[in-house]
Amino acid sequence: MSNDTIVSAPVITVDGPSGSGKGTISQIVATKLGYHLLDSGALYRLTALSVIKNNIDITDVDAVSKAALALDVVFEPQVDGEQKVLLKGEDVGVQLRLDETSAMASQVAAIPEVREALLVRQKQFRQEPGLVADGRDMGTVVFPDAEHKVFLTASPEIRAERRHKQLIEKGVDANISHLLKSIIDRDERDRTRTVAPLVPAEGAVVIDSSNLTIDEVVQQILDFIGFSGH
Numbered sequence: 001m002s003n004d005t006i007v008s009a010p011v012i013t014v015d016g017p018s019g020s021g022k023g024t025i026s027q028i029v030a031t032k033l034g035y036h037l038l039d040s041g042a043l044y045r046l047t048a049l050s051v052i053k054n055n056i057d058i059t060d061v062d063a064v065s066k067a068a069l070a071l072d073v074v075f076e077p078q079v080d081g082e083q084k085v086l087l088k089g090e091d092v093g094v095q096l097r098l099d100e101t102s103a104m105a106s107q108v109a110a111i112p113e114v115r116e117a118l119l120v121r122q123k124q125f126r127q128e129p130g131l132v133a134d135g136r137d138m139g140t141v142v143f144p145d146a147e148h149k150v151f152l153t154a155s156p157e158i159r160a161e162r163r164h165k166q167l168i169e170k171g172v173d174a175n176i177s178h179l180l181k182s183i184i185d186r187d188e189r190d191r192t193r194t195v196a197p198l199v200p201a202e203g204a205v206v207i208d209s210s211n212l213t214i215d216e217v218v219q220q221i222l223d224f225i226g227f228s229g230h
């Protein structure tokens with residue numbers, strides 16, 4: 001891939017707190033536009049999984065950063081718009097969403113050297129005809145020159161309710177007050193960390209989806225970027 005390809009393809013960034021709907025909305029928007037999709041949270045989760053699987057000491061910054069750099073990962077787009085994630089050839093979709101992985105992901109994401117190690121890999125997703133990139137720092141750090149930037153949010157209570165529903169539908173037992181506390185704690189960590197804190201990028205449109213359906217959010221984004229197709 002040439003550098004020209006990396007620099008010129010259009011990018012739409014979708015940042016926001018946990019459970020705001022970034023992943024769901026980005027996938028639909030990417031499919032409608034025929035764009036590539038970057039789920040940057042998956043890269044932090046994959047690094048966390050690699051740390052866990054290889055018994056790496058989280059305080060060993062050098063070893064954790066090397067794990068991030070060496071990730072042997074393939075994202076396989078599926079016909080329904082979902083992505084299969086293969087780590088060293090193993091389908092790790094379920095492992096990526098386990099509580100243990102989420103907690104470790106939050107820790108590895110706070111290490112500046114890990115963020116640096118994942119930077120080039122994230123930029124490589126920028127390919128023609130375009131990219132929808134979802135995360136926390138897509139518009140601020142990874143693609144500051146993106147044409148269109150979205151900051152998607154929703155109240156912690158609504159996000160906890162949505163997550164609760166999502167887990168119950170998957171047959172996972174979940175307690176809504178624990179989910180709410182974990183969302184509030186994670187928001188605080190993401191917003192106050194010194195490296196790449198979660199803040200709306202300059203020029204980003206802020207969409208509060210608390211009272212919007214998924215279709216309404218998608219439509220607001222398509223209107224914002226001036227897309228008039230179907």
Ligand SMILES: Nc1ncnc2c1ncn2[C@@H]1O[C@H](COP(=O)(O)OP(=O)(O)OP(=O)(O)O)[C@@H](O)[C@H]1O
Nearest residue numbers: 017018019020021022023024162166209212213214
């Ligand atoms: N506007 C909406 N109305 C109702 N439900 C929604 C809306 N947006 C997202 N959801 C639902 O909320 C849940 C969480 O959404 P999603 O996983 O996309 O959030 P996220 O921001 O990517 O979270 P994370 O950062 O933790 O990966 C999903 O079940 C999704 O279907």
Ligand SMILES: Nc1ccn([C@H]2C[C@H](O)[C@@H](COP(=O)(O)O)O2)c(=O)n1
Nearest residue numbers: 040041042044105106109135136137
């Ligand atoms: N660009 C990003 C993406 C994710 N993170 C952090 C935030 C979470 O702690 C973890 C997993 O993200 P999720 O899959 O829940 O979106 O990674 C980040 O710091 N920067």
